[in-house]
Amino acid sequence: MSKSTRILKIASYLPSDVVDSMERARKFGYERDFLEQKLGTTSLTVKPPGTAASDMCVEATKALGLPEDELSKVGLVVVCTQTPDGHGIPHTSAIVHRKLKLAETCACFDISLGCSGYVYGLAVVTAFMDAQGIRRGLFFTSDPYSEIVDPEDQATSLLFGDASTVTLLGAEGPGWMLTDAVFATQGTGGDAINNYSGKLAMDGRGVFNFAMTAVPKQIRSLFEKCGGSLEEMDLVVLHQGSRYIVDKLRERLKLPAEKVPVHLDGIGNSVSSAIPLTLEAALREHPDAKRVLISGFGVGLSYATGILQSCE
Amino acid sequence: MTDTETKLLEFIQENVPSFQIDLEKDGDTPLNQLGVDSLDKMSILLNVQEHWNKEFTPDEIGELKSFLDICRAAEKQ
Numbered sequence: 001m002s003k004s005t006r007i008l009k010i011a012s013y014l015p016s017d018v019v020d021s022m023e024r025a026r027k028f029g030y031e032r033d034f035l036e037q038k039l040g041t042t043s044l045t046v047k048p049p050g051t052a053a054s055d056m057c058v059e060a061t062k063a064l065g066l067p068e069d070e071l072s073k074v075g076l077v078v079v080c081t082q083t084p085d086g087h088g089i090p091h092t093s094a095i096v097h098r099k100l101k102l103a104e105t106c107a108c109f110d111i112s113l114g115c116s117g118y119v120y121g122l123a124v125v126t127a128f129m130d131a132q133g134i135r136r137g138l139f140f141t142s143d144p145y146s147e148i149v150d151p152e153d154q155a156t157s158l159l160f161g162d163a164s165t166v167t168l169l170g171a172e173g174p175g176w177m178l179t180d181a182v183f184a185t186q187g188t189g190g191d192a193i194n195n196y197s198g199k200l201a202m203d204g205r206g207v208f209n210f211a212m213t214a215v216p217k218q219i220r221s222l223f224e225k226c227g228g229s230l231e232e233m234d235l236v237v238l239h240q241g242s243r244y245i246v247d248k249l250r251e252r253l254k255l256p257a258e259k260v261p262v263h264l265d266g267i268g269n270s271v272s273s274a275i276p277l278t279l280e281a282a283l284r285e286h287p288d289a290k291r292v293l294i295s296g297f298g299v300g301l302s303y304a305t306g307i308l309q310s311c312e
Numbered sequence: 313m314t315d316t317e318t319k320l321l322e323f324i325q326e327n328v329p330s331f332q333i334d335l336e337k338d339g340d341t342p343l344n345q346l347g348v349d350s351l352d353k354m355s356i357l358l359n360v361q362e363h364w365n366k367e368f369t370p371d372e373i374g375e376l377k378s379f380l381d382i383c384r385a386a387e388k389q
């Protein structure tokens with residue numbers, strides 16, 4: 001089976017409603033500087049009341065701007081979410097399928113992953129499309145965490161913003177191929193981010209220590225597997241957990257700031273959407289980039305790192 | 313300053329470049345009162361654990377409030 005599926009375009013939806021984090025921050029004794037310099041944003045996007053993950057996917061599709069006859073050719077819809085419509089039955093991708101009026105021959109399934117979901121999802125979606133000969137696919141990320149964040153919780157209420165992205169994949173045309181990837185999980189620490197009580201809970205220190213120790217090792221292991229080096233990457237797009245995590249990882253990886261975009265301002269940590277949102281903005285700003293490393297890490301203490309290579 | 317104190321000061325200054333400490337006066341003062349916020353403390357403690365090959369439990373971390381608390385924990389066998 002030859003690899004031909006590539007990313008053709010990424011589009012996104014950011015709700016226009018925002019929460020001013022300063023109001024919440026004052027309750028916890030934080031100043032504006034802390035929010036700007038450590039968290040990377042003083043406001044968070046929040047979906048309009050009554051909307052769900054699938055609605056955000058539909059909005060992202062509108063931003064993609066595909067003509068109707070192109071939409072009818074879509075043979076695969078995958079939604080990466082851990083905050084699905086309803087309680088996950090039916091799967092959100094089937095709801096998106098209905099709302100976009102896609103063909104019956106279109107395969108649909110969801111992937112339940114958080115911050116590592118874009119890298120895992122890309123690997124699954126591209127392999128599925130290659131294996132099945134599907135020539136057009138839509139891979140969504142959509143996690144409206146505002147549904148599960150407790151505004152009184154100091155560990156989470158200043159961090160997470162709602163967002164959705166869609167990645168258009170196809171078998172031909174200029175784009176980006178996932179050439180190599182590595183995947184891992186530290187399930188023993190997987191409770192560090194959980195929704196056991198119906199509200200998001202996070203052990204910030206546990207997640208920080210995990211990210212600082214596991215991610216650099218995984219990046220090194222990727223290059224041991226596929227050759228090349230981190231220095232050869234034009235861009236390194238890390239999961240946008242917070243500005244502090246991105247900065248500290250960049251320091252550990254000894255990378256210059258211009259190679260490691262930070263894309264949190266006005267949004268917050270958008271979970272599985274953080275990498276595609278950052279990638280979308282970074283590729284617009286760096287049209288000459290040829291090789292991009294993407295690395296996601298978080299919920300479940302799941303982590304994944306891959307290399308995207310531009311292709312014709 | 314002892315080697316431990318010097319190394320810890322280095323770790324703190326990596327996170328808070330302007331940080332200085334008069335150990336006699338502020339050695340037992342909580343770091344958050346000396347301009348080290350909770351995220352910086354997390355990073356400093358990770359460096360301490362890696363450098364001295366320690367693993368602090370969440371309870372132990374809760375007790376590590378001041379510069380000298382951390383030094384004593386780093387030196388503990």
